[in-house]
Amino acid sequence: MQHFEVNFDGLVGPTHNYAGLSFGNVASLNNANASSSPKQAAKQGLQKAKALADMGLTQGVLAPQERPDVLTLRRLGFSGTDAQVLEKAAKQAPQVFLACCSASSMWTANAATVSPSADTADGKVHFTPANLTNKFHRSLEPQVTGRILQATFNNDKYFKHHTHLPDNEFFGDEGAANHTRLCQNYGHEGVEIFTFGRYAFDTSKPAPQKYPARQTLEACQAIARLHGLSDENVVYVQQNPNVIDQGVFHNDVISVGNQNVLFYHEQAFHNTDAAFAEIQQKFGDEKVYFIKVDSQQVSVEEAVKTYLFNTQIVTMTNGDMAIIAPTECRDSKAVSSYLSDLVTQNTPIKQIHYFDVKQSMRNGGGPACLRLRVAMNDQEVDAVNPNTLLYDTLFERLNLWVDKHYRDQLLVADLHDPQLLIESRTALDELTQILKLGSVYPFQQD
Ligand SMILES: N=C(N)NCCC[C@H](NC(=O)CCC(=O)O)C(=O)O
Numbered sequence: 497m498q499h500f501e502v503n504f505d506g507l508v509g510p511t512h513n514y515a516g517l518s519f520g521n522v523a524s525l526n527n528a529n530a531s532s533s534p535k536q537a538a539k540q541g542l543q544k545a546k547a548l549a550d551m552g553l554t555q556g557v558l559a560p561q562e563r564p565d566v567l568t569l570r571r572l573g574f575s576g577t578d579a580q581v582l583e584k585a586a587k588q589a590p591q592v593f594l595a596c597c598s599a600s601s602m603w604t605a606n607a608a609t610v611s612p613s614a615d616t617a618d619g620k621v622h623f624t625p626a627n628l629t630n631k632f633h634r635s636l637e638p639q640v641t642g643r644i645l646q647a648t649f650n651n652d653k654y655f656k657h658h659t660h661l662p663d664n665e666f667f668g669d670e671g672a673a674n675h676t677r678l679c680q681n682y683g684h685e686g687v688e689i690f691t692f693g694r695y696a697f698d699t700s701k702p703a704p705q706k707y708p709a710r711q712t713l714e715a716c717q718a719i720a721r722l723h724g725l726s727d728e729n730v731v732y733v734q735q736n737p738n739v740i741d742q743g744v745f746h747n748d749v750i751s752v753g754n755q756n757v758l759f760y761h762e763q764a765f766h767n768t769d770a771a772f773a774e775i776q777q778k779f780g781d782e783k784v785y786f787i788k789v790d791s792q793q794v795s796v797e798e799a800v801k802t803y804l805f806n807t808q809i810v811t812m813t814n815g816d817m818a819i820i821a822p823t824e825c826r827d828s829k830a831v832s833s834y835l836s837d838l839v840t841q842n843t844p845i846k847q848i849h850y851f852d853v854k855q856s857m858r859n860g861g862g863p864a865c866l867r868l869r870v871a872m873n874d875q876e877v878d879a880v881n882p883n884t885l886l887y888d889t890l891f892e893r894l895n896l897w898v899d900k901h902y903r904d905q906l907l908v909a910d911l912h913d914p915q916l917l918i919e920s921r922t923a924l925d926e927l928t929q930i931l932k933l934g935s936v937y938p939f940q941q942d
Contacts, residue, residue: 498874499614499683501754501811502554503867504648504884505545506604507894507927508538509560510902510920511911514858515594517633520707522743522800523860530858534599535902537855539895541602541866544851546891548820552813554877555886557894558648558868559927561601561640562937564917568596568636579914586912595633597911602856603865605673605748606634607641609719612677612871613654614685617724620656621876623649624719626671627660630710635663640936647933649870651879658722661715666696669715672868673746674735676753678775680782682871687778689731689758690716691747691765693740702766704740711747731774734766743800748864750799754809754817757844759787761799785843794830802828804835806862809845818847820863826850883932893930897923 516528549555566578572592574581585593601607611622625641628634638660649655661667679686693709695701703709713732720730735747739761744750751760758775765771776784794804801824808820819838825831835848853863872880883890901923903916910916921939928936935941 497683499681499871500554500877501682501869501871502556502877503545503548503808503869504556504558504604505541505867506558506602506607507560508534508541508602508856509563509599510534510923511563511597511906511916512537512599512602512855513597513906513908513911515598515908517595517598518631518745518860520740520743520745521860523858527858529908532906533855533904534906535898535904538898538902540853540855542891542894542898544820544853544863544866545886547849547851548810549886549891551818553810556648556880556884557886557890557931558604558607558884559644559924559931559933559936560599561637562924562939563597563599563920564911565596565636566917567938569593578917582912582914582917594908594911596636598633600634601637601641603861604868605865606671607868608645608671609669609675610672610868610870611688611723611725612682612686613873613876614683615688615723615725615729618656620654621649621870621872622656622658622723624658624722625660626669627663627667628670629663629665629668630708640938643936644933647936648881648884650881654876654879661718666712667715667718668710668712669719670710670746673748673865674711676751676758677871678753678758678779678784679755680780681755683873685729687729687731687775688720688725689733689753689775690720691733691735692716693735693737702734702737704737706741707743707745709735709737709740710745728778731771731778733771736763736766739763739796742796744796745860748806749803750796750805752805752807752809752864755811755844756782757785757787757809757817759805759809760789761794761796761805762788762790763796787838787843789834793834798828798830802831803857803862804831806864808863808867812847816846817844818849819845821848821850822857822862823850823852823854824857881932883930897926897930901926
């Protein structure tokens, strides 16, 4: 049996915009109110995904969410026709309205935590959608995310879907952005590393002072229980509270792992030595490559600006690893010279590929934010909804679909345009037919 890591990239939705919604995420705050290009954003994402497929990797896509979220606006007391709901909300509660328009589901690293079948007690692949409680705009995602995941991984024999954790800060969960799995090969049981920002039930423990810690230890533990993971295969590591306060709102902004490699900034974790000793002991006899970047080489500030660690590390068909980086890394002298040197060192990482995902970067989402990793064997891959796998035909079809429905430019002031709602729903309705997802959106269930 063969085993693969399949990346499921989030399709960027038709309302992609910059509303400054994420306190603690430097790029989101800095670009508030800038004009966006949903069309360019969607194409940049598709091109990155297709390039990985062309490298011989299996690649899928996940559908975006329905925005503006009229259902939530109605829940919050705005009434009348859909157009009236938009108009009243935009006028009476502009910040609430903007939160209900975010295309943030594009960052599918936050869609869910996934445990492959090699790690779970029942031998199925487990999915728990992230509740994303820390940001109102993101807390609107988990229910529909759950439906999209069920329609994508739609076979009970191989896939187990859980409900997101209770919607409360005590169980704040940001999904795979704070979860890395190391393994000797994708089919072998691995070490699942859960990273958290604070202890919800013990406030005497260290925690950031300036920006919020979005993920709690208790949420990580709940997911490990739900997925039937053995204590022998799980390590919980606290993020360094100081780096959260420097804009590292998810651990995947400061570290990334793949197979026997953990690439990290020296300031990423609290109690690094103890955590790494536990990871190595649970990993087994083979050596883990802990690739450390120190502050002299690249400062935390530069890492946050360039997203050096929000890169994907992928295993190529010849067994070498490649780093998939945003062009911001190439444009930084410190980072590009670090990366050019890295590929000459004695580690599995041998190639660097740069991609322009600027539309996403301006909201704090790099290449790694745009994808959800699902390690599977060939039978499991065969059980995935085949219409969501990105081969040439789907790539071409999705590009045409974007050309047909997406705007070239969008201003925050355009978001209450009732025509945009119609365009978005028309696009998403067609997408559910292309991907054969069924009726996953609230507007399809009226
Ligand atoms: N690191 C990972 N895995 N994901 C990045 C998510 C970025 C997202 N930005 C936003 O939601 C900004 C939206 C706005 O401001 O318009 C967030 O902060 O949750």
